Amino acid sequence: MGRLINDGYDVVEEMLEGYTKVHSDYVRFSEESDRVIVSKVMSEEPRVRIILGGGAGHEPMFLGYVGKDFADAAVIGNVNTSPSPEPCYISVKEVDSGKGCLYLYGNYAGDVLNFDMGAEMAADEGIRVESVSVKDDVYSSTNFEDRRGVAGDLIVFKTAAAAAAKGYDLDKVVQLTEKANRNTFSLGVALSSATLPVTGEAIFEMNEGDMEVGMGLHGEPGIERKKLKPANEVIDEILNHLLERSPIKEGDETLVMINGLGSLPLMDQYICYRRVDQVLEEKGIIIDRSLVGNYATSMDMIGMSVTLVKLDNELRELLAASCDTPYFKQ
Template identity: 55%
Template sequence: MRRLINDGQNVVNEWIEGYTSAFNEYVEQDPDNPGVILGKHIADKHVKIIIGGGSGHEPLFPGYIGKNLADASVAGNINTSPSPQAVYEAIKKVDTGEGVLMLYGNYSGDCMNFDMAAEMAEDEGHKVDSLPITDDVFSAKNVSDRRGVAGDLIVIKAAAAAAAQGKNLAEVKAAAEMANRQTHSMGMALSSETNPLTGKEVFTMEEGDMEIGMGIHGEPGIKREKLKSADEVVSEMTDYILADMKTDENTQVYVILNGLGGLPLMDQFICYRKLAQILQEHKIKVYHALVGNYATSMDMIGMSITLAQLTPELQELLDFPCDAPYWRV
């Protein structure tokens, strides 16, 4: 195992302790609930945004807690949903009376546990709503069945901006739903991730192979084949994404080219180079681009592409000022 950790059983608590120490001007670890990371700005009275999921995808989710972004994050064990109790405690800590919107990837464990927490909180008088994010274009034909990947960022940003503008809970959720509809992603991998609890790879992949369409937990993709050039890989992925979109000569996109943890930034920029060329060929304007590790899968070598097709409303929400350790506007 090529990981720099201590005891594998303690990795979740130790990474949270390290993260909250490094960014203590933004966040703090809830002393009563170690998996809950709270923003230090949550006293502001507006709809609160709670995000979260399994550990191993850092900086997703705590990297996006900050001013005009999320208010709290709940971390589960490695690739495992947080418990309903932890989510429930986070709701109680952040709600200031305007309601709470919870955002998370569309995975069965997350949906079940966040929904259970919402029911517990609603029984005590809290207003709670939720939205599973569904940006992965390959994972299902039915959009509501798709999983969430790096497009989580777009939805979180839009919802949080709407909340910061003083919109009510229904309006904030509507903004999140709109952003979710406009966001399209796809991933690929050249290696497995290494589980720090076992010291072993999560799945087996031969050196020199790649898998197109793989999810951030190692979910199977479209096909596994021998590694192609960066240009070929990006072209194939972008074809799938654009087939899921309706574009014309006026289309503008917000782009995230996301590293999954083990792919060098050099390679990510080579991939973005080709992506920009393809979008130009399709007369699609890049409004803004993010390149880097935004939603990882620990040490997996791979990347994902996210295109958020802008509407005037979505552009305004993405441009709204925010300040968090891993996203500033």
């Protein structure tokens, strides 16, 4: 694998500098922190503000969803590392309009700790900040509270943003966001490690021709490592696990997302989607909507995940609400 960067220690600053120049219609840097990206197209009416964050290296995840009627700010850490509390706090000061803010991030210990500290700093100034950590990776734990957040981040974030855009208060936004969180189930497969910018080396070793179902976004161990199989068999295995660990059953309406982890061609992602569609149709599970593409990556990791969202009328409507950001427009 190869990367096209300068000093590996400068990747986040240089990326953010490039990003804010390209998308200057949508975003700006906070004047207080070069790790806080703020929407320039934020609603003028007071609303619950939506703040996303986490480590860099998942692009377009986090910063790509800051814009109109989606996230109001994103807080970006180093590669695969939570942002520190200070920028989390600064992001609140940048966007709060008196209705409170909601932090949204994947459920990783570092993010929980640092965003919690940011929320405490904001509370000291009388600003209420709630947090929802996304927990969609069904293999990471049998206990919901211990699950990691992976591609389902997008689903939970979008639900929260749409609820905020409807003018709901912070309690109601949190309640709807948690509903999306509990109804979103993901499982991925990796064929390679990402390349770490600082070392130029793989984060972990993986033989060519191997795969690991259940691997996390940062290379967290999955179910077992074995020889790569044809796409249809891989999808069948993923769906078996997903349906076993979710309440989704015949007659349910779902949103399906295929998320590419960075280096898996779109061609392969649509081939994977085709099989998901076949299997769910056989099982009488209804696909109301589908998304395919690189929504939350692990830089140049080869792999993908399948996310199933159990829809009801409320979630369907929130997920379909219009928004306009560099990486999500509808």
